[in-house]
Amino acid sequence: MQGNARFRSGNFRGSSRSSNRSVPIPLEPLKEGHRMDPQERTFLEAAERGDKHSMMRCLQEKGKVNVNCTNIIGRSAIQIAVDNENVEIVEMLLQQESIKIGDALLYAIREGVYRIVEMLIDHPSITRGMLGGDWMQYKSTGEESSDYPPDISPVILAAHCNQFEILQLLLSRGAKIDKPHALICSCQRCKKELADDSLRHSLLRIHTYRALSSPAWISLTSSDPVLTAFKLSWELEHLAMRENEFKDSYAELSEQCKKYSCDLLNQCRSSEEVIAVLNRETDSDDEEDDYYVDTENITLSRLKLALKYEQKQFVAHPHCQQLLASIWYNGLPGWRKRNVATKTIMIVSLIALMPVMATYYLILPRSRIGQLLRTPFMKFMYHSASFGVFLFLLILVSTKGGNSTEDSTDARHRSRQMQRGPPPTPLEWLIVFYVLGFIWGECKQLWDEGLKAYVRQWWNWLDFIMLSLYLATFSLRLVAFTHSLDQDVFGPTYLDRTDWPDADPTLISEGVFAIANVFSFARIIFLFQANYQLGPLQISLGCMLIDIGKFMFIFFLVITSFACGLNQLYYYYSNDVVSSRSLASLNTTDAIETTAEPAGDFENAFYPYMTLFWSLFGLTQLSTVRDGDMQPYTKLVGEILLMVYHTMAVIVLVNMLIAMMSNSFQEIEDHADREWKFARSKLWMGYFDEGCTLPPPFNLIISPKSIYYCLRKLKNMFWSCKAPEESENSRRKSVAEGTIKVWRKMSVKCGLRAWFRDVMRRLVSRYIHHWKKQLRQDGVNEDDLLEIKQDISSLRYELREDRRRADARAASHMESLRHEILRSLHNSGHGPAPRPPRHDIVQGGRDSPPPSEPSASDFDFMKRDIIQGLRSEIREMTRELLAQNPPRSAVDSSLALASTDLYQTHLYTQL
Structure with missing residues (x-):
């Protein structure tokens, strides 16, 4: 029994050991090295060491080794040689007839060896189409690569790695990258790819956009790299919002495009080059440029495009800001060098002379003073001063003295308070003229900028709301005044306010006017963007308002849930329900009085919202859920709901709102300089264009210049019907005339396209040299050390082979010398x-005698x-x-x- 047990246990142990030796690896990610052919192993080890002569002997022997054999991890000899940057071995392997390049071309592009890439793409097995879109079909027929997916073509990889020389070589050989279709595209190709493999389709889009957004691809393929970077970054931002699964990838590519445009602007070395970048007039590269442009005048069209695409880094760049500051303070030399006291005295003096200078400008708009008033800084100062006067008038109208007419007696004031539809006072007439001037200025701005550009600026929405409220106030006051003339229909004119109708036009106009005043004073915050200390605070306030809007949506859901619950709980204890039941049963006054103290704050659908809202600020008493003739269970449930509401709203939601606002403030504070400069540039650009020189209400006066422009416009419209070509030339001239003169004249007189392309060529060339210089300045990494080790190993085997050849030649020489002597x-x-x-x-033969040997x-x-x-x-x-x-x-x-x-x-x- 014991022997049998030992026998069985011994067999079990023996079988377990044998099974451990024979059980295969489930996935087998690597090849079994002991099963490789010894000659192939020698061949691949020689490729790894850089032993060219051993590889040649392996290829020249009778049992010729397979040149495409792979090692344990699936790498062939040519891939190993390319990875080690061994040009001689690659050249030797390419001479073999049955060589398969495979991923060796991708390895060469990744390593950045121009000579090896050139040899590989010149091989007959590599066609022009395989460098681009046909690479996917080529890889699908072969073995799958562990390093690169099949949608990574050579040109895409060269763009990913920013290999400028290699990418230029591939482009010269006809390689190209097809831009992905739109995300909402429903063509047959997109439908098929999505149906086959949606993940692969998304990854292909990301790889393609990563190549299109690389600095190397934009620099070598675009004639307007700045515009390409703007549009691509804007498109990638929209893709990041729509494809949330790959949001980080698209956002990173968008930031890369923004950084590239800033790097190009950083290569500018003169104001002429900065103006060439910022003054690009057209967005289309296909438009023919057959006219000359006066470079003394600029329009800053490309800067406006940067503001449209929210290129904050580009706009806040020092080169861009320096040009903007030069244009902003044009006509006031040395203004920035003066002290605060001098600036204050000059500003107060100019504001005091505003009526005189406005009148002078209306008469002589082309004079020296007229040119000074057309500068951006003067326009900003006079418009701000005009708005300040408007706010002062609002303060006067809102006070007791502003509402009186001729005398300020209390009786007169009380009579005006009782009057329905009073006529406007002189101050109110001034406000009417100011509002009309503001409306006229907004209409001109809307006409010049267009609807889309006008809507994108949030302060234009503020102006629209403010002016709409003032127009509603004027309309209601006019309706009230017409009602006061017909007392038989609408009642007496003088009446105590407590007796006025609820929907009296005068009451409604006063409420609307009060709201308009709030928006008017809130518009002062818009002017804070011009100040360095107040600008970041104003931007932070705008971001916090967005956070409050997000919070209010969540808060509305929470307050709605509790309001519905409390309303359903206390609905049956409301005055109407309990009173009707009491009247039906008891028909006594005592029953009504006992039920007159329920929770009246929850007796309809609107009151619960108000009660719960004011409870956030501690203005709601606990008696609202405790007092009244209610059941104890109802009171308990009501108290629990109110307790949970306060816990959710006060402790959780309010603190969440504080955290959101703190986060927004910190983000703005981290990039305060960039955010402020971007916001200030948007403010400044509103005063750079021609028009709106005089502030309200002076802009309502028709000037001789306006009459002249109107007549010229009618003349152009008349001639446009007869000669369309002449109208096109006049349109182009108007583009050049609608500019601001720069303080520095430039002597460049050439075609706009040729001038711009020459500047772009210089900027791109400097950028490439700067990129290469940064790569050379980078420290030595592990890859560089491995390459040095490979070169040393290859040199050792070369020296060993040379020594063996030298010994063989010496022995052969001595042997030949001996034979010659004999x-x-x-x-x-x-x-x-x-x-x-x-x-x-x-x-x-046998009969021939053997020769005698020397003695x-x-x-x-x-x-x-x-x-x-x-x-x-x-x-x-x-x-x-x-x-x-x-x-x-x-x-x-x-x-x-x-x-x-x-x-x-x-x-x-x-x-």
Whole structure:
């Protein structure tokens, strides 16, 4: 029994050991090295070491090794050589007929070896289409690569790695990248790719956009790199919002495009180049440029496009801000160098002279003072001063003295308070003129900028709401005044306010006017963007308002849920329900009085919202859910709901709102300078264009210049019907005229397209050199050390092979010398002929006698003859050397002779 048990246990252990040795790996990610052919292993190890000669011997032997064999991790010899940047081995392997390049081209592009890439793409197996879109079909037919997916073509990888030279080589060979279709595209190709594999379709889009957004691709393929970077970053931002699964990837690519445009602007070295970048007039590269542009005038069209696409880094760049500041303070030289006191005195003096200067401008708009008023800073100052006067008028109208007409007696004031539809006072008439001036200015701005550009600016919405409220106020006051004229229909004019109708037009106009005043004073925050200290705070406030809007949506859901619950709980205890039940049952006054104290704050659908809202600020008493003739269970449930509401709203939601606002403030604070400069630039650009020189209400006055422009416009419209080409030329001239003159004149007179392309070519060239310089300045990494190790190993095997060849050549030379000596002795008759090779004897036949071998005396005679000849030659050479370089002493001469004898003895021993 014990033996059988031991036998069984021994068998079990033995079987377990054998099973451990034979159980295969489930996935088998690597090849089994012991099953590889020894010759293939030697061949691949030689490729790894850089031993070119061993590889050549493996390829030249009878059992020729497979040149496409792979090692344990699936890498072929050419891939190993390319990864090690061994040009000689790659050149040798490409001469083999059955070589398969595979991912070796991608490895060469990744390593950035231009020579290897050029050799690989010149191979007959690589076609032009395989460099681009056909690479996917080529990879689908072969073995799957572990390094790169099949949608990574050579040109895409070169763009990913920013290999400028290699990418230019591929483009010259016809490689291209097809831009992905729109996300909402419903063509047959997109439908098929989505149906086959949606993940692969999304990854292909990301890889393609990563290539299109690379600096190398934009620099080498776009004639307007700045515009390309703007549009691509804007498109990637929209893709990040719509494809949330890959939001981080698209956002990173968008930031890369923004950084590239800033780097190009950073390469500008003069104001001329900055203006060339910012003054690009057209967005289309296909438009023919057959006219000349006066570079003294600029429109900053490209800067407006940067504001449209929210390129904050580009707009906040020092080069861009320096040009903007130069244009902003044009006409006021040295303004920025003056102290605060001087600036304040000058501003107060100019504001005091505003009516005089406005009148002068209306009469002589082209004069020197007129040109000064057209500068951006003067327009901003006068518009701000005009708005300040408007706010002062609002304050006067809102006070007791502003509402009186001729006298300010209390009786007169009380009579106006009781009057329905009072006529406007002089101050109110001034406000009417100011509002009309603001409306006219907004209409001109809407006409110049267009609806889309006007809507994108949030302060235009603020102006629209403010002016709409004022127009509603004026309309209601007009309706109320017309009602006061017909007392028979609408009642008496003078009446106590408590007796006025609820929907009286005067009451509604006063409420609307109060709301409009709030928006008017809130518009002052818009002017804070011009100040460095207040600008970031104003931007933070705008972001916080957005956070509050998000919070209010969640808060509305929470308050709605609790309001519905409390309303349903206390609905049956409301005054109407309990009173009706009491009247039906008891019909007594006591029952009504006992039920008159329920929770009245929850008796309809609107009151619960108000009660719960004011409870956030502690203005709701606990008695709202406790007092009243209610059941104890109802009171308990009501208190629990109110307690949970306060916990959710006060502790959770309010603190969440505080955290959101703190986060927004911190984000703005981290990039305060960039955010402020971007916001200030948007403010400044509103005053750079022509028009709206005079502030309200002076802009309501029709000037002679306006009449002249109107007549010229009518003339152009008349001629446009007859000659469309002339109208096109006039349109182009108007574009050049609607500009602001720069403080510095430039002497460039050439076509706009040629000038712009020349500047862009210089900027891109500098950017590429700067990129290469940064790569050279980077530290040595592990890859560089491995390449050095590979070069040293390859050099060692080269030296070893050269030494072996040298030894073989020396042995062959000595053998040939011996045969020559023997042959010479045979010819001179001193001895028999040298012995022929053995195969000659065999081939000669049986009857041919074997040749006689030289005797010992013949060898002695040959040695003496050779030694004597060598000695004589060495003596002659020694005499010549001594004659040229005489020895300094007898010791040197003896050493020379000794060395000569030693050399002769050594030579004799070798022979």
